[in-house]
Amino acid sequence: MAREVYPFETIEQRWQAFWKERRFFEMDESSMKEKYYCLVMFPYPSGDLHVGHGRNYIIGDAVARYQLMRGKNVLSPMGWDAFGLPAENAAIKSKTHPRDWTLKNIKRMKAQLESWGCGYDWRREVTACEPDYYRWTQWVFLKLYQKGLAYKKMGAVNWCPSCQTVLANEQVVAGSCERCDTKVGLKDLEQWFFKITDYAERLLKDLDLLADWPERVRVMQRNWIGKSIGVEIDFPVAGFDRKLTCFTTRVDTIFGATYMVLAPEHPFVDEIIVRSDKADRLKKFVTEVKAQSRIDRESQEVEKKGIDTGVRVINPMNNREIPLWLADYVLMDYGTGAVMAVPAHDQRDFEFARKYGLPVEVVIQNEARDLDPRKMKEAYVDDGYMANSGRFSDISNREGMESIADFMEANHVGRRAEHVKLRDWLISRQRYWGAPIPIIYCETCGIVPVPEESLPVLLPHAVDFKPTGTSPLKEMSEFTETTCPRCGKGARRETDTMDTFVDSSWYYLRYLSAGDGTRAFDIGLVNRWLPVDQYIGGVEHAILHLLYSRFITKVLYDLGLVNFKEPFQRLFTQGMIIKDGAKMSKSKGNVVAPDILIKKYGTDTVRLYTLFVGPPEKDAEWNDRGVEGAFRFLNRVWRLLELEGEIVRRVSADDLKGIRHRTHFTIKKITDDIERGFQFNTAISSIMELVNELYARANQGPAAVLCKEAPAVIREAIQTVALLLSPFAPHIAEEVWSRIGNGESVLETPWPRYQQVFLELEKITIGVQINSKLRARIEIDASLTDEALKEAVLADEKVKQHLGDKIIKDFFIVPKKLVNIVIQ
RNA sequence: GGGCAAGUGGCGGAACUGGCAUACGCGAUGGCCUUAGGAGCCAUUUCCUUCCGAGGAUUGGGGGUUCAAAUCCCUCCUUGCCCACCA
Numbered sequence: 001m002a003r004e005v006y007p008f009e010t011i012e013q014r015w016q017a018f019w020k021e022r023r024f025f026e027m028d029e030s031s032m033k034e035k036y037y038c039l040v041m042f043p044y045p046s047g048d049l050h051v052g053h054g055r056n057y058i059i060g061d062a063v064a065r066y067q068l069m070r071g072k073n074v075l076s077p078m079g080w081d082a083f084g085l086p087a088e089n090a091a092i093k094s095k096t097h098p099r100d101w102t103l104k105n106i107k108r109m110k111a112q113l114e115s116w117g118c119g120y121d122w123r124r125e126v127t128a129c130e131p132d133y134y135r136w137t138q139w140v141f142l143k144l145y146q147k148g149l150a151y152k153k154m155g156a157v158n159w160c161p162s163c164q165t166v167l168a169n170e171q172v173v174a175g176s177c178e179r180c181d182t183k184v185g186l187k188d189l190e191q192w193f194f195k196i197t198d199y200a201e202r203l204l205k206d207l208d209l210l211a212d213w214p215e216r217v218r219v220m221q222r223n224w225i226g227k228s229i230g231v232e233i234d235f236p237v238a239g240f241d242r243k244l245t246c247f248t249t250r251v252d253t254i255f256g257a258t259y260m261v262l263a264p265e266h267p268f269v270d271e272i273i274v275r276s277d278k279a280d281r282l283k284k285f286v287t288e289v290k291a292q293s294r295i296d297r298e299s300q301e302v303e304k305k306g307i308d309t310g311v312r313v314i315n316p317m318n319n320r321e322i323p324l325w326l327a328d329y330v331l332m333d334y335g336t337g338a339v340m341a342v343p344a345h346d347q348r349d350f351e352f353a354r355k356y357g358l359p360v361e362v363v364i365q366n367e368a369r370d371l372d373p374r375k376m377k378e379a380y381v382d383d384g385y386m387a388n389s390g391r392f393s394d395i396s397n398r399e400g401m402e403s404i405a406d407f408m409e410a411n412h413v414g415r416r417a418e419h420v421k422l423r424d425w426l427i428s429r430q431r432y433w434g435a436p437i438p439i440i441y442c443e444t445c446g447i448v449p450v451p452e453e454s455l456p457v458l459l460p461h462a463v464d465f466k467p468t469g470t471s472p473l474k475e476m477s478e479f480t481e482t483t484c485p486r487c488g489k490g491a492r493r494e495t496d497t498m499d500t501f502v503d504s505s506w507y508y509l510r511y512l513s514a515g516d517g518t519r520a521f522d523i524g525l526v527n528r529w530l531p532v533d534q535y536i537g538g539v540e541h542a543i544l545h546l547l548y549s550r551f552i553t554k555v556l557y558d559l560g561l562v563n564f565k566e567p568f569q570r571l572f573t574q575g576m577i578i579k580d581g582a583k584m585s586k587s588k589g590n591v592v593a594p595d596i597l598i599k600k601y602g603t604d605t606v607r608l609y610t611l612f613v614g615p616p617e618k619d620a621e622w623n624d625r626g627v628e629g630a631f632r633f634l635n636r637v638w639r640l641l642e643l644e645g646e647i648v649r650r651v652s653a654d655d656l657k658g659i660r661h662r663t664h665f666t667i668k669k670i671t672d673d674i675e676r677g678f679q680f681n682t683a684i685s686s687i688m689e690l691v692n693e694l695y696a697r698a699n700q701g702p703a704a705v706l707c708k709e710a711p712a713v714i715r716e717a718i719q720t721v722a723l724l725l726s727p728f729a730p731h732i733a734e735e736v737w738s739r740i741g742n743g744e745s746v747l748e749t750p751w752p753r754y755q756q757v758f759l760e761l762e763k764i765t766i767g768v769q770i771n772s773k774l775r776a777r778i779e780i781d782a783s784l785t786d787e788a789l790k791e792a793v794l795a796d797e798k799v800k801q802h803l804g805d806k807i808i809k810d811f812f813i814v815p816k817k818l819v820n821i822v823i824q
Numbered sequence: 825g826g827g828c829a830a831g832u833g834g835c836g837g838a839a840c841u842g843g844c845a846u847a848c849g850c851g852a853u854g855g856c857c858u859u860a861g862g863a864g865c866c867a868u869u870u871c872c873u874u875c876c877g878a879g880g881a882u883u884g885g886g887g888g889u890u891c892a893a894a895u896c897c898c899u900c901c902u903u904g905c906c907c908a909c910c911a
């Protein structure tokens with residue numbers, strides 16, 4: 001049996017064609033209107049999109065449509081983060097070329113985006129794996145190279161000894177290679193890095209400029225950069241003519257240092273081994289630690305282990321000799337790779353000292369001054385008073401920190417220093433499917449950058465994939481063999497490609513100049529359109545992508561190529577869509593495909609439900625029954641067209657006041673909800689309330705007298721429903737508007753404005769509390785004075801009943817809301 | 825272990841600056857319409873008690889501030905996310 005539902009299919013097709021034909025989403029460079037750059041994070045083209053992905057694009061589209069109606073010149077572009085590992089995996093598995101696989105997915109996903117009714121300026125589409133894009137990614141690399149911000153050094157990578165291949169962290173499953181199950185180790189390789197640490201301070205400080213970013217994202221970035229303030233201390237090594245420097249944030253505990261620990265990778269370790277009588281045991285220890293994969297090394301499960309080197313270092317504060325150990329818990333790439341261990345006041349040192357029987361000495365006392373190393377079960381890490389610290393004893397440890405630092409600087413045994421956790425950005429990938437690093441190695445000239453005019457370094461198309469995942473570029477002489485741009489002699493090309501995060505760290509600039517074969521971006525255009533007014537994407541990119549983009553922007557700023565310091569003015573991170581308690585994924589089999597739902601209920605329903613399901617910044621559970629609810633609502637909206645006359649015949653003068661109030665209240669509410677952080681869920685619920693009120697009027701008895709104003713007021717209400725609904729359910733909104741509105745398209749109609757006079761009511765209902773308990777509700781004139789209000793409340797029968805003859809102690813009035821009568 | 829969120833009906837969630845808790849939707853129940861209802865419309869729906877007037881309880885638990893607390897403070901519990909040997 002056919003259900004009587006609104007003809008969503010024809011409506012949606014018609015309006016999508018109309019928008020395209022009228023080019024509503026093509027940004028007009030010559031327009032004098034205020035610009036609005038609405039950017040949704042460009043997707044990795046992995047194949048089918050599900051409703052969880054859809055949330056991202058639907059939010060972005062709703063924002064773009066709202067801003068168009070606010071009269072802005074909106075730029076809403078879309079592109080593809082098209083390089084990356086999955087394409088290579090697919091190539092190996094199904095014998096397709098990564099490019100074919102990627103372009104096929106792009107085609108499919110583009111069709112899905114269009115079926116959602118999302119409007120983009122497709123003239124500006126960018127595809128990161130195409131030469132006209134990655135040519136400029138290579139150009140960005142050269143800019144960093146010229147500034148000394150791209151450099152080569154040894155770096156450790158996950159290595160599968162059986163496949164002879166570098167593995168990404170995600171290819172290491174429980175310490176073993178995902179393909180052949182061999183135990184994965186670390187291997188040092190020459191790698192390209194970007195010197196992001198040079199920008200750590202600015203990346204940290206400029207977070208203050210990003211007041212419109214979610215606080216939690218700023219906190220995550222701050223923690224990731226991880227600045228700590230402390231002191232670098234030089235410890236002379238007994239019997240060696242050298243010092244070991246360690247960094248500490250707790251210089252106040254220096255008198256309690258009972259041993260020092262080096263990372264096994266520390267360069268001094270080799271010197272020790274050469275002169276040690278237990279060289280074999282030390283070598284064995286170092287080898288064991290180095291054999292651990294990164295995952296194992298950083299796992300908390302594995303117990304810390306260490307070994308005494310026999311060497312002793314001298315504490316510069318008290319000239320005491322303490323033993324030097326090696327331990328796997330000290331990392332070479334943080335601080336100096338050497339740690340002074342204070343077991344009494346650091347939990348990790350405490351556990352290590354207890355395990356190996358090293359002394360524990362209290363140098364910070366608690367309030368009760370009763371800390372005793374023999375009785376301690378854990379380290380005392382709080383503030384306290386200096387103890388056993390020579391002339392620094394008895395002052396507070398905070399004071400001690402400063403005094404000791406001053407002393408060290410004066411006596412040249414240490415200095416104040418800052419360290420950051422942030423590491424330089426390793427951009428080399430031993431992969432095929434990425435932008436080739438534009439570098440040439442020449443026997444005579446050394447490392448030579450490819451000249452800008454020779455870009456792009458093209459990725460060869462005809463390649464042969466090994467099942468092990470080894471990059472095929474290495475063995476392609478037609479790629480590797482070249483001539484040196486400097487001396488003309490034979491030379492060899494770099495075969496590493498760039499991390500895909502490089503591609504995505506500048507794409508928002510390319511949209512302004514997509515297709516321009518002469519430059520990466522037009523400086524004038526970029527400076528006019530950036531920073532992005534609203535960036536929208538998943539919180540999983542809160543750290544890396546956003547940090548790298550900020551970094552690249554700052555580098556371009558320093559090069560005078562852009563005039564803004566931050567690329568993204570406002571950031572919105574939407575929550576995930578959950579199904580059956582878990583994130584949607586193919587492997588879990590809980591994916592909700594949008595195509596079926598769109599076919600059954602139409603795009604507007606899917607869009608409306610997606611926005612209604614919950615606050616967009618939070619995770620939300622998908623419920624197919626809820627989709628039906630959204631569909632019911634849109635059908636109710638549709639039927640307003642035929643109910644209009646009925647409502648007009650049934651409304652009284654009072655009803656009209658109520659409807660007009662509700663109409664204008666809804667305009668205000670929705671505008672506030674959108675402006676105040678995209679609260680689409682409550683915005684939609686208030687449209688539902690307006691529609692519900694119109695239905696209530698349609699179902700009551702006919703009015704005694706026909707109101708002259710009725711047709712205009714009811715028409716205004718229905719038109720308002722269409723306009724307010726249009727960012728969320730644009731197709732039905734257009735259809736309703738075109739049938740009863742005054743123009744062709746809602747997109748050419750200004751966003752409605754509310755009138756203050758209609759927001760104010762003559763009669764209001766207030767709650768009456770007696771001793772904070774609600775006892776009555778009374779209707780009063782809104783204009784009543786406090787005195788008159790009090791009188792009216794006390795005259796109410798129900799109130800009188802509850803008051804009895806009790807004495808009124810206090811009478812609180814909350815204007816237009818409630819009163820609270822306090823009695824004995 | 826650290827950091828950040830969050831805990832409200834059977835469910836998703838609302839409540840803006842401390843001011844009528846549970847808007848809106850889902851589900852459920854009843855009615856109307858109907859040959860039929862998996863359409864539509866209407867009504868009820870936090871829980872307990874009820875003589876049907878109403879009364880009492882309620883925002884993870886406990887305590888506090890206040891005329892007034894989901895909201896502020898203290899404390900405990902639970903869940904989720906991110907980071908994690910960071911010296």
